[in-house]
Amino acid sequence: RKEVEQDPGPFNVPEGATVAFNCTYSNSASQSFFWYRQDCRKEPKLLMSVYSSGNEDGRFTAQLNRASQYISLLIRDSKLSDSATYLCVVKEGNQFYFGTGTSLTVIP
Amino acid sequence: DTEVTQTPKHLVMGMTNKKSLKCEQHMGHRAMYWYKQKAKKPPELMFVYSYEKLSINESVPSRFSPECPNSSLLNLHLHALQPEDSALYLCASSQPDREGGYTFGSGTRLTVV
Numbered sequence: 316r317k318e319v320e321q322d323p324g325p326f327n328v329p330e331g332a333t334v335a336f337n338c339t340y341s342n343s344a345s346q347s348f349f350w351y352r353q354d355c356r357k358e359p360k361l362l363m364s365v366y367s368s369g370n371e372d373g374r375f376t377a378q379l380n381r382a383s384q385y386i387s388l389l390i391r392d393s394k395l396s397d398s399a400t401y402l403c404v405v406k407e408g409n410q411f412y413f414g415t416g417t418s419l420t421v422i423p
Numbered sequence: 424d425t426e427v428t429q430t431p432k433h434l435v436m437g438m439t440n441k442k443s444l445k446c447e448q449h450m451g452h453r454a455m456y457w458y459k460q461k462a463k464k465p466p467e468l469m470f471v472y473s474y475e476k477l478s479i480n481e482s483v484p485s486r487f488s489p490e491c492p493n494s495s496l497l498n499l500h501l502h503a504l505q506p507e508d509s510a511l512y513l514c515a516s517s518q519p520d521r522e523g524g525y526t527f528g529s530g531t532r533l534t535v536v
Contacts, residue, residue: 349524358513358527359466402465409454409473409519413465 318342319405321414329422332393336417338403339385347406348379350388352399353416359402362388393421426450429514429528437536438504444531446497446514455497456525457489458513466513472497473519504535 321338328334340348348365363370365377365386376389386405390397398421403414427448436442446455454473458466471479472491480489486508488500497514511532515525 347522347524351524356511356532358511358530359525360527361524364522364524404524406524409471409478409517411456411468411517411525416465 317415318407318412319403319414321403321417323415323417325418325420327420327422328393330393330395332421333389333391334393334419335390336388336401336403336419337385338387338414339383340403340405340412341384342405342407343381343384345384345405345407348377348386349404349406350375350377350386351402351404353402354399362401390419393419395421395423397421427514427516427526427528429512429531431531432529433532433534435534435536436501436504438506440504441500441502443501444499444512444514444533446499446528447495448514448516448526448528449495450516450526451494452516452518452526453494454517454519455491456515456517457487457497457499458515460511460513460530470499501533504533506535509534 350362351359352362353359369378400416457469460466470489490498514528
């Protein structure tokens, strides 16, 4: 059983579209949650932490549902530069668990 | 600019060579990690150092040998690697027992020939 599950996609969306990714985690004791973005042949970079109350950063909104053990990332008004792989990461103690990543391509 | 620096960025080595990957951070983080990432896969944890002590070894073959000389440095010594060890090797750091995610280095792209 995987700790963190994500739909790998790929998601191919037109510019300006709204797209949502979901991620589920298996351990209810998980403490912290993050979305990372990884461009091709680059390292993962922190996109945003996910807080219980939900949080927004510009076009990006992250939400956490502890009862159902899932987190989500919503991207509004997609840009070509949003094309990347989005990794869901869950922290338990000092261990981080990665989802398989969701591939997004924004099409002109 | 990344705050976790990895060298070299690219490395090609033969199966009989010995080489080392280096990682340095100056954020005061006391947990450091080595990950291996193959194409189109998420990073796979190899080793975790917490307060300069090896706390997790994810059953990594002995041809990979980590070393943490001090709180800012993390090395990965490589010996007698196989072609299937070719991958992107990522170093990361974080602050143990605190909120907050990783900071990754830009990685070393290793090719074993």
